[in-house]
Amino acid sequence: MTSTHAHDPLHGITLAVILNRLVAHYGWEELAELIPVNCFKSDPSEKSSLKFLRKTQWARDQVEALYVSTFA
Template identity: 55%
Template sequence: MEEKQQQPNNPLHGVKLVDILEFLVENYGWKEMSLQVDINCFKKDPSIKSSLKFLRRTPWAREKVEQLYLQSI
């Protein structure tokens, strides 16, 4: 409960990256996601696992994916 108090205005607090990706894939599909966020891991042989690996190493791409998620909820 203390963690939520530390970031009360952060809508991404407590949301896992894997949950964000699964939500976006379910709602948009890989093709639409690649049009919204122009990264190869969404275009060529996309998978949750490869996307997670890339997004964890690439802060600018992760930020774009998080923004797409926030616009979608």
Template identity: 60%
Template sequence: MTDASPPPQVQPRNPLHGLTLEAIVTALVDEYGWEGLDARIPLRCFAFEPSIKSSLKFLRKTPWAREKVEGLYLFMLRERRRNAGG
């Protein structure tokens, strides 16, 4: 008997579901720019010769930094919704 892993759960209320880290970083750079991103989350990959590629390399190896980036992305979405409604 083999252990079959359960199918991935559908997460309709999770705004990060289905998004790549690259899409998240790109959206944040479009919204805040590299300087603004570094001001909100001070990381070397955002401050010194920033690029999507170098940022992804660092964030994939650094779970705590990835969590901060994902949190900022969720904050950005909330702010957009708040501003669109008012």
């Protein structure tokens, strides 16, 4: 029996882990250039960014895609 999550590179990884790894790799400034959203540009913090990403699917999709292309 195969798992439906077997081919999902994000399975088991929280949004907080994704964001923290991207910030550690790129930094807030470069992350804001790659994904131009205000929560990365203006006084960025993990808390405000997670709140925005949880409410805004298109931005979350971009963050997840960047994570997969960077670390997969």
